[in-house]
Amino acid sequence: MSIAPGRETYDVVVIGAGPAGLAAATMSAEAGLSTLLLDENAGPGGQVFRAIATTPVTERDHLGADYWAGADLVQALRASGAEVVQRATVWSLDQNLEIAVSVSGASAFIKAKRVILATGALERPFPIPGWTLPGVMSAGAAQTMLKSSALLPDGRTVIAGQGPLLWLLAAQILRLGGRIDRILDTTARGSYFAALPHAFAFLTSPYFAKGLAMMREVKAKVQVVSGVTELAASGNGELAGVSYVAGGTRETIAADLLLLHQGVVPNVNLAMSAGIAHRWDDLQLCWSPVLDANGNSSVAGIAIAGDGAGIGGANAAVVRGRIAARAAVEALAPAAVAKLVPMAALRADLAKAERGRTFLDVLFRPAPQFRIPTGDTIVCRCEEVSAKDVLDAVAIGATGPNQLKAYRRAGMGPCQGRLCGLTVTEMMAQARDKTPEEIGYYRLRAPVKPITLAELASVPKSEADIRAVVRG
Template sequence: MIKDIQSAANLAPAYDLVVVGAGPAGLSAAIEASTHGLAVLLADENESPGGQIYRSVDRASDADLTRMGPDYAAGRRLIERFRGADLSYARRATVWSVGPADEETGDGAHALEVGISLGGIARPIAADRVILATGALERPFPFPGWTMPGVMAAGAAQILMKSSGLVPSGRTILAGTGPLLYLLASQLLRAGVSVIAVVDTTPVENWRLALPHVLSFATSPYALKGLKLLLEVHRHTRVIRGATAIEAVGSGQFSALRVHRSNKSLHIEGDLLLLHQGIAPNLNLTLAAGCDYVWDERLAAFRPNVDGRGASSVSGVSIAGDAAGIVGAVASAHQGELAGLAAALDLNRIGQSVYEQRRAQHAQKLARALRGRTFIDDRFRPGKTFRVPEDDGTIICRCEEITAGKLREVAALGVPGPNQMKAFTRCGMGPCQGRLCGLTAVELLAQCRGVPPGEVGYYRLRPPIKPVTLSELAALPHTEAATIAVAGFVERAHDGAQDATYGSHR
């Protein structure tokens, strides 16, 4: 049975393994490692396990499962296994840093330190191994008007449906590319939503790129499912292709989508616009942990460098699932198992022969789950004009309201990378920490400089990767040396830790 960690006080000072993220990869990694006797803590930001893909599946009704489809329902078995595993689980917990243990504050026995915040109290947790399973984000989809209320990410609509049984009540338009766009369209249609149009922005030339991989796709489980989805959506709503640019219209609230095409433009009135153009690895924690990363041209995104068992460039830190490159839920689970198994081997809980035997089983399943992936990546690669907007008035950084035009201006001054661009413009400096602008800013700069995005690099991400209050940080246990460095003396009268609670100044 899992042990539910309700407050920071219930966290152990150290674990063999800390897993971050309770999606398919994180759950599978934690289960596998705990099977081999590791003391595991799984920390996750959400209310319940499952990640985005299996969100709320453990309390889904039969009607929910029918609407969302069998791939969603499959999450139930994984969560049942998780609940039966011998490990600790901290939900609603924010992991804001991962790094080598501090020489002074560390216990000397554990190599890594994880900064966790739970219920308004932050704690450093020592760990021998860390597996980051922080999943993916929807790729930014910037165009004029994408920031106005009434325009949302497609994933958001899915989350609303899964966790709260909420569906759009008015005329709904979907725009973009990728399997999730059609999956969401079918789920909304099944729920009786008025989906008035799906604007498919997939570039026509993608077929040429994807064709060499069509055979492996055709023999993968994705093929039949994909075909069914396409037919279902085409049968029940209007699918519009050939868009060269789109624009959201409205005064303070979305009211219509303008679709520009080479021959004529369309004006589609609606109440809600849902956007999707694929997903990209969530880089914030892996990069803040110092993991090396590369530009992946096929994904049109950065991903951390990992080896076959998920090990990153940082000793003791592995990355599994979509956080290491987009692989989907099933493959993510197998990658999680491989990473969990490797942790058990590294910490001498299993011998080499047991490791090899199980590794071969997991690797075989992983290879099967990855079949057809290359075709999907190439087929639904979002077009350049939808990744880097041509319209100079388009907001790129939603937090700081920095436009494409402003970034081009600064790029023309010769800034070498996104960090300088950030210093000049504040692009990426807001609360989202570049999650909604990073890829766009990098590709725009690369385009202006005429170099590949890999050469431009990504934002230099640092902990805390999520906002933590100063009072939480101040209340962290600190060494005598640190106190003397700041205060010049140490008070010895009142020993013992005190937890400053938020708002104590009230």
């Protein structure tokens, strides 16, 4: 592992050390290509395999066998010869395949012949009343603390939402002795019927038996309320209670911690800033990059793998990473392809890993009231823009997210729309009676992550650069 990139040019640069990035960098390096893996975390693994090499949770049953599969990926990466730089903030990627990265307070530009983006997923925004109160956080954040530091909830804890991660987190907390007082399941009752046509594929997938066993494990220990149609957090300066409606009945319960989750969506900011074409995915209700069968994007030389290419889960991400890497080897070193796994075998592996995915996407499709807020509910956390503010801006002429920036500064904070972008798109589409595709998304530019002026000033400068500014 390096503390900074050791050279200025590489055959392949992989961005993100989650399942897809680990697999892609390993295959690329094993084929003999000069390979650099850049990741912003302290260690490899991404969110799925967070802290896989350093976690204090050593009892394997607590986090589950799927988590520990990441150890084999990390071991293979370290044996491959790929150069790995952790705590590396990639803040720019252009169509010339030039990457701007900041490490240890200094920035540099790196050139690649091929780039594989493996930036993974983000949790979908869950904008309910009170979601900005201290004591309310995402399930993903809670899982990060659990894996990295073995931190567990010990106060009155409520988990609300839907999706596989919600049940996995609940199981992990309970196995480690943490406290969960209630689970509020927001899965819409109609979704079960909508998902039925896809049930056979799911029943024959790897997800079914594991998911069913995990839900039974959790339900045996925690009260689960199904069919929740309304949800709000309340408190004076910090979380004190959670109110919800289920079966037409409203109840409020005391709580010290509320964990929210309603699925994940591709992390598209870096890809969009590079000018890669994206489309609105009506099934997964998010933006996804337009890719070919090998993961290649609309920008020559840039491929996208893993959940950043469309949500498919860890197993699919690993295979997508290998497919993207194999395509890069075919382009750069055709003679080395013979010793790699055949592409047909990889495509078969991907089909197996993705079996049952449509069932999950339909079943756990978030209800409109949990995606499109109203009234004083905060939409943009960075700039404290409410749903009413967004609709008022539409009423006086804002036609899309970029015009909204001028009216309300939504999307202009440190997260650059990661926590509000989807909400804004869907709100404005509904208000203007248009599709999300017609409304569009924020226009994203470098730097896509916050950096200091000192980091920017540290970029190596040529004589031509200096003359352009100083002029003699």
